[in-house]
Structure formats: structure tokens, C-alpha cells
Amino acid sequence: MDISIIIVNYKSKDKALKSIQAVRGSETGGLANEIILVDNASGGGNADAIRTAFPDMKIIESDRNLGMGAGNNLGIKAAAGKYILVLNPDTYLEKNTLRSLYAYLDENPDVGIVGPKLFYPDGKLQVTCFRFPKPYTFLLRRTFLGCIFKQALDDYLMADYDRQSVKEVDWIMGSCFLLRRSVLGKIGGAFDERFWMYFEDTDLCRRVQNAGYKVVYYPQASAVHDHGRGSAKNPWYIAPFKDRLARAHIFSWAKFFWKWGMFSP
Numbered sequence: 001m002d003i004s005i006i007i008v009n010y011k012s013k014d015k016a017l018k019s020i021q022a023v024r025g026s027e028t029g030g031l032a033n034e035i036i037l038v039d040n041a042s043g044g045g046n047a048d049a050i051r052t053a054f055p056d057m058k059i060i061e062s063d064r065n066l067g068m069g070a071g072n073n074l075g076i077k078a079a080a081g082k083y084i085l086v087l088n089p090d091t092y093l094e095k096n097t098l099r100s101l102y103a104y105l106d107e108n109p110d111v112g113i114v115g116p117k118l119f120y121p122d123g124k125l126q127v128t129c130f131r132f133p134k135p136y137t138f139l140l141r142r143t144f145l146g147c148i149f150k151q152a153l154d155d156y157l158m159a160d161y162d163r164q165s166v167k168e169v170d171w172i173m174g175s176c177f178l179l180r181r182s183v184l185g186k187i188g189g190a191f192d193e194r195f196w197m198y199f200e201d202t203d204l205c206r207r208v209q210n211a212g213y214k215v216v217y218y219p220q221a222s223a224v225h226d227h228g229r230g231s232a233k234n235p236w237y238i239a240p241f242k243d244r245l246a247r248a249h250i251f252s253w254a255k256f257f258w259k260w261g262m263f264s265p
Contacts (some may be wrong), residue, residue: 001176002031003102004081008071009089010040013049015226020054023087026098031076033098035062040065044065067248068174069191069200076190081181084190086087088175090226091118100221101178105194112213113176113205116221117163125163126225129154129217130205138253155248170209176200179208182230186211194259197245198261208262 005023009016016037024173036058037211039047047061059072072086087096104114118126118245131207133156140146140153161167184190187207191200202258 001034001080001082001250002032003083003085003098004032004076004079005035005085005087005098005107006038006072006075006079007035007087007089008038008040008068008075009042009046009050010065010071011042011046012043012089013044013046016046016050017053018059019087019089019092020025020050022092023098024054025095025101026093027095029099031102034080036060036078036147038062038066039069040067040071067193067200069195069197070193072174073190073193076184079181084179084181086174086177086179088125090223091176092224092226094178094222097221097223101142101218102117105178106182108214108216110212110214112171112180112183112208112211112215113177113215114218115172115216116223117217117219118173118175118225119229120222120224121226124225127157127163128162128175128225129158129161129167129169130171130173132170133157133202133253133256138250155224161215163219166219167217169204170215170216171205172215172217174204174222176199177225179204180213182209183211183213192259194255195252196265197252199256203256203259204265 007016007019021036037050037098038060040062041064047059060078062074076084083102101114101116105111120126135205137156140149146153192203195203209215
């Protein structure tokens with residue numbers, strides 16, 4: 001098996017169906033692939049609707065919401081692919097994306113993770129590759145401090161990079177990236193399940209790099225990410241009290257720096 005595509009769904013049935021259809025419509029050039037959908041206890045007939053639409057697809061139903069990292073791990077354990085595509089249910093591949101990412105990883109054995117350029121549905125470029133965060137980056141992104149300390153925020157967002165050329169980066173957003181499966185045995189497995197939501201992709205990229213592999217942004221491949229920034233729906237001073245995802249983001253931020261150190265590179 002060349003590629004296993006892992007999609008973790010939580011109450012996103014319509015988007016998941018569209019994402020699966022985009023994968024099925026890919027021009028793979030003969031690459032053997034499988035789609036594994038992990039349903040994170042969505043309820044509401046989510047898993048049944050997807051099973052009805054794609055009866056030949058492997059579906060794993062969790063009895064509770066495991067979060068993104070553990071949900072993906074569940075799918076990866078069942079996967080047979082040489083490479084693993086981590087794909088959010090709200091991300092829709094262009095026709096040649098799978099083949100293009102596969103070819104790049106196959107031709108560059110020193111690369112552990114490669115991710116495509118992502119666009120919003122309106123065609124606007126989405127920022128999906130970054131430098132590693134500093135302890136204060138969270139505040140710059142979520143509060144007025146980002147306007148005051150704009151240079152520091154721009155550094156994190158890689159504002160000095162036009163995202164037109166292939167580039168080694170610190171980390172790539174986990175909405176869509178291709179992972180070399182053989183790397184997982186060298187880093188103790190895929191996602192660290194202590195990160196229920198957010199920073200699980202940042203942590204994975206860091207571990208891959210520590211094992212001696214590159215993380216690469218590859219804009220020659222692209223996809224559409226119908227991203228809503230679920231943790232940023234409320235003002236920063238209200239969000240922690242009203243929004244579970246905002247609280248998860250804060251907790252994961254703290255866990256990341258507890259794990260890696262406050263002042264590590």
C-alpha cells in the first residue's frame with residue numbers, strides 16, 4: 001500500500017463526505033491507497049451516513065471524542081500505507097495533490113513530513129507553515145499585543161517568506177500533510193496524545209526534526225481548507241470562559257512548553 005489517508009471526523013459529516021469525494025477523485029497515477037475514517041463519537045448518524053455513501057471504506061468508530069491526535073493515532077494503527085496522509089475533514093485535495101506529495105517524499109528521503117499550500121474557499125492563501133512558537137506567541141495571536149509587537153508575530157508567521165518556493169520550515173499545520181511512516185518507529189509513535197487538540201502537529205514536527213528529518217512546505221501541491229478557527233470565535237478575554245476549544249488551546253500551549261522548555265529553540 002502506497003498511501004493511507006486518515007480522516008478524523010467529529011460532527012462534520014457533510015464536509016467529510018466532500019473531503020472523501022475529493023480524495024476519490026484524485027489522479028493518483030496508479031498509487032495504491034486507502035481511506036480510513038475515524039469517527040470521534042459524533043453521534044447523529046454521522047458514521048452511518050458516511051458508511052452508506054462509501055460502503056467499501058474502512059470506518060473506525062470511537063466510543064468517545066479522543067481529540068485530533070489520538071483519533072489520528074487510531075487510524076494510523078489500522079493503516080497499511082508506506083506514507084500516511086493526515087487530512088482534516090474540512091480539507092479538499094486538488095486532483096494531483098496526492099501524487100505530487102508522494103513523489104516529493106519518495107524523491108527526498110531526508111524529508112519526514114511534507115505539506116501542501118492551502119487556500120480558503122474564497123481563494124485566499126492560508127498561512128499553514130510557521131516558525132516554532134515562543135512562550136508569548138499565544139498572546140500575540142489572540143490579543144491586541146500582536147499589533148504592538150508586530151515584528152515578533154510576523155517572525156512566527158514567516159511573513160518574510162512568499163510561500164511560492166519549496167522551503168524547509170519548523171512546523172506545518174496538521175490540516176493536511178504527508179508523513180513518512182518509517183519515521184514513526186524512531187520517534188516513539190505518531191501524535192503525542194497528551195495534546196487533545198492543538199499543538200499536536202507542532203509537537204510531531206519537532207520530534208520528526210529531532211530524529212534528523214526535514215519538515216517541508218511544498219506549494220506545488222495544493223488543497224482547499226474550509227477552516228473556521230473554532231477556538232477564536234469569541235474575544236480573547238471571554239473565550240476561555242465560554243469556549244471549550246479555546247480552553248483546549250490554552251492547555252495545549254502550556255503542555256507544549258512544559259514538555260519542550262520555555263526558552264528552547
